Amino acid sequence: MQLTGSEIVVECLKEQGVDTVFGYPGGTILNIYDALYKHSDEITHILTSHEQGAAHAADGYARSTGKVGVCMATSGPGATNLVTGIATAYMDSIPIVAITANVAKSGLGKDSFQEIDIVGATMPFTKHNFIVKEIEDLADTIRRAFTIAKSGRPGPVLVDITKDVTANKTEYTKQTPKAIEPYTDTIKEEDVDKVVELIKESNKPFIIAGGGLVASGAQDEFRKFADIIDTPVCDTLMGKGAIEGTNARYTGMIGMHGTKASNFGVTRCDLLIVIGARFSDRVVGNPNSFAPDAKIIHIDIDPTEINKNVKTDASIIGDANEILKRLNTKLEKQNHKEWMDEVGELKNKYPLALDKTTLNGPSIIDALYEITNGDAIVTTDVGQHQMWAAQFYKYKETRQLITSGGLGTMGYGVGACIGAKMANKDRICVNIAGDGCFRMNMNEIATATRYNIPIIQIVINNHVLGMVRQWQTLFYGKRYSNTVLDDQVDFVKISEGMGAKAYKCTTIDEFKNALKESIELNIPCVIDCQIDSDDKVFPMVPANTSISEAFSEEDLAAKGYDC
Template structure:
């Protein structure tokens, strides 16, 4: 049958099983929005307060569900407002399709009103992108975009469609998408054999898990693998929940704000088995001194990650779930009783600590874990609150911790929280924010209230840019250049003005009752938590130092 380009867009979204789109309309994309209106019973559109919020919501939806997230924007500033969200998704390998519209073909290259080369702008931060100038190629392009976004190592794809294409007509025939196949073509028997050899010869193995294990849904295979190797497990920020954070073998996060147990254990191990992690600088510290006593076995879907940041001794390329299945079939049960006992001793000697005398972020997170029984999706912004969320809330399952890792995007969490809740309506979804981050995209509270999306926004309000202040305190002789936020903004009144229920807490004894009430309300809620401006994230590795040079607050006081 013959359809307009706008109709083809909607039919292709329906082909792909898209049930929700996040976006903001404008002139060049009006034809598509007109068709969305006609199909509102099939595809729900969430109008965000800003296009950046739409991109973060699509990202959060994708991370929570494993599906491809979809966002839309008009040309010019509408499309450029998606850029930060697209880059965030790219850095964290999130499957997302961003659909933008542009001026008509005859107006391209003429500096027309709201014309921008969004394909050129996003080329470095997408897996692929397109500009569609011919309506006959539109359906195939959209199908390819979804396939590319979801296959292999996932990532964002941009499809820019000129306005005349959305009005032109072409023959459309429905196509049922083929299932995305797991990447196994590069898994070789020789690589599996080498990996088994390294594991069976190791006396002190350590398993290090990243976001790739979450993406590949390898939770069960990873558990079996850990049991067979008989090794302790650390993770990255992106790897939270891939391995059960309540398991006795779990030692916590690795790296700059990782636990002493993880940092010291990885430094002492003789084999580091790295699963779906890319050895970012925040993990390795001084890369030349990272895991310097160990051979490194890296398992990853992307061959470009092998030997990029850290030189490996062996690697297996392929989908992590499939690689672990093959390793589990061939690996005999190992026994490292003494090594595990040593790591457990480190855990006992070096627990995470915080000030118990006053209201703090860690205390709130521990109470939140207790109240939710760990059965919630936690999203975050970026900063101290993000690190505390990684340290003090325990993640038992994948897709329950959603945060901007690679790009470190302040203003990410609230939009992502909305997207995660839309994608997982039966889960309690809570965004942890600092007051600095909340200012970035706080207008999305209005999105939550517009649709009565029952998210909870918890602000750790220390009236400073906390993580930057921490660095200024430790490394810049307390020169607090532009990090004090001692103004008169009242977040409770602001949230209430946008239609949300709001609370302010100052003390520990208020936390539990407010959290329980907020969850029970089942409506958008903001909780403004007043904490000390000099609370810090401990432990810490100084920039450029080796990870075994990790120090706590007590260590710092002893040095001084």
Template sequence: MQLNGAEILIECLKEQGVDTVFGYPGGAILNVYDELYKHSNEIRHILTSHEQGASHAADGYARATGKVGVCFATSGPGATNLVTGIATAFMDSIPIVAITCNVGVPLLGKDSFQEIDITGITMPITKYNFIVKNVNDLARTIRKAFEIAQSGRPGPVLIDIPKDVTGNKAEYEPVKIQPIVKYKKEICMEDIDKAVEMIEEAKRPFVFVGGGAILSDASEELRAFVDKVQCPVCDSLMGKGAFPGTDELYTGMLGMHGTKTSNFGVSECDLLIVVGARFSDRVTGNPNKFASNAKILQFDIDVAEMNKNVIIDEGVVGDIKEVLAAVNEKLPQQEHTEWIKKIQEYKAKYPLTYHLESLTGPYVIEEIYKQTEGDAIIVTEVGQHQMWAAQYYKFTKPRTLLTSGGLGTMGYGLGAAIGAKMGRPEKTVVNIAGDGCFRMNMNEVATAARYNIPIIQVVVNNHVLGMVRQWQNLFYGQRYSATVLNDAVDFVKLAEAMGAKAVRATTREEFADAFKFALNAGGPVVIDCQIDSDDKVWPMVAPGAPISEVFDEKDLQEKQQTN
């Protein structure tokens, strides 16, 4: 049948099972929005307050559901406003398809009004991108974009469609979309055999879990693997929830703000088994001294991650779910009683602690965990509150912590929370922000209010850029350059002005009551939590130091007294 480009686009989205799109209209994309209007009973459109919010919402939808998130933007500034969100998804391997519309083909390259080379701009931050100059290529391109976004290591794909292409007609034939095969090559069984051999030889193995275990839906296989190896488990920020945070073998996060148990344990192990992690600098500290007593065995879908940041001894390339299943089939039951006992002693000796007498970030997180019974989707912005959420909320299921790990995008969380709630309406969704982050994209409170999306926005408000201030305090002689936010901005009044309910909490009791109210409010609620400006995230590893030199507040005080 003959359809115009806009009609083909909508039909192709329906083929892919897309039920929600986040975006912002404009002149170049009007044909698409006109067609979307006719299909509003099949595809919901969430009009965000800013295109960046749309890209983060598509990302949050993808992380929460495991499906592809979709966002729309018009040409020029509309398209460029997606860039930060696309880069966020790229760094964390999140499958989104961003669809932009450009000026007509005859106007391309002529500095036309609101023209931008968005494919050129986004080439380094997409898995692939397209500009479709012929309507006959449109359906094939859209299908290919969704396949690329989901297969192998996932990631964002951009499709740029000139306006005349959305109006031109072509023959359209519906296609039944087949399930995506994530990893198409055969896993090398020799590598599996070598992995099994290394595990059998190890006396002090340690499993380190990254985001790849979540992206491949490998939680069940991971638990079976740990049961067979019988060893401690730590994770990265992106790996949280792949292995239950309540399990006795779990030791907490690894790296700059990881637990002493994880950092000491990885530094002392003789085999580090890395499951879907990429050795970020925030994990390894000094890479030359990382896990220096251990052989390193890495499982990853992307061969480019092998020996990129840390030199490994052996690796298995493949989808994590399939790799773990293959290893589990061949690996005999292991026992490491003495090693586990030593790690348990570390856990008892070095628990996470915080000041109990006032309202603090850790208390806020623990109260959220208590009231949600550990069964919420937690979204965060970036900074101290992000680390507190990772440390004090016990994630037991995958896709329940949504956070910008690789790019560290302030302003990510509110849009992502909206996307997550759209994708998982049955779940309680809480976005935890610092006041600095909240300022960046708090306009999306208006989006949540417009659609009465019942998300809970918790602002951990210390009136400073907390993580930057922490570094200034510890490493820059307490020179607080441009990090003090001592103005008169009232988040409660702002939230109410945008149509949400809002509460301020200054004590532990007030926060507990405020969060209970928010859980039952039936719409968006902002909670402004006032905490001390100098609360810090502990433990910590100094930049460039080995993770074995992790220290906490007590260590710092003892060092200062000695000096």
């Protein structure tokens, strides 16, 4: 049948099972929005307050489900406002498709009104991108975009469509998407056998669980694998939930703000198995002193990650779930009781500091965990609150922590929380932000109230840019250059002005009561938690130093340092 380009866009979204789109209309994309209007009973469109919020919402939808998230924007500033969200998804390997419209083909290259080369602009941080100038190419391009976004190592794909293509007509035939098969061709039997032998020879193995385990849906096989080889497990920020936060094997996060048990344990191990992680600088610290006594096994779907940051002794390239299935069938049950006891002693000796009597970052996250029974989907912005959310909420499963890891995007959280809630209407969805981050995206509270999307926003408000101030305290002689937010902004009044229920808390009991009421009300709520400006995240590893140098506040006090 003959359809316009705009109708083809909508039909292709329906082919892919898309039920929700996040975006903001404008001149060049109006035809597509007109087609969406006619299909509003099949595809829900969420009008965000800013295009960046739309990109983050699509990202949150994707992270919480494993499906492809979709966002839309018009040409020029609409498209460029998506850039930060696209880059955020790229750094964390998140499958989103961003659809933009550009000026007509005849206007390209002429500095037409709101013309921008968004394909050129996003080329360095998309998995692939397209510009569609002929309507005959449109349907296949959109289908390819979805396939690319979710196959192999996932990532964002941008499709830019000239306005004339959205108006022209061509023949459209519906297609059923082919199933995306896991990458197995690269899994070599000799690589698997080598890994099996290294595991059998090891007396002190340790596992780092990364985001690739989440992307591949390998939670069950991974937990079985850890039990078979009888090993402690730590995770990266992106690997949260691969193993339960309450599991006896779990030692906490590794890296700059990882636990001492994880950092010291990895330093002492004789075999380090890294699955679906890329040895980022925040995990490794100084690569020359990382896991100095260990042979290193790297399992990853992307061959370019092997030996990129850390030299490995063995590797397997392919889908983590498929690889773990093969390893689990070849391995016999191991027994490393002495090593597990040694690491257990580290956990007992170096617990995370938690004061439950006052209102502080850790106590807020701990109370959130207790009140939600560990079942909430938690989104965060970036900074101290993000690290506390990683440290103190005990995630039961993958896709529970939704956070910007690689790019570290302030302003990510509210949009991502809206996206997660739209995909998980029966789950409690909570965004945790610092006051600095909340300033960057609090306009999306208006989006939540417009559609009555019942998210809970917790602002950990210390009236400073907390993580930057922490660095200034420890490494810059307490010179607080432009990190003090000592203005008259009242988040309660602002939130109420956008239609949300809002609370201000100064004690932990006030917070608990506000959180319980927010859950019961099931409407958009904002909880402004006033904490001390000098609260810090510990442990900490200085940049580019060995993770074995992790220090706590007590370590600094013992050296006479007042922080």
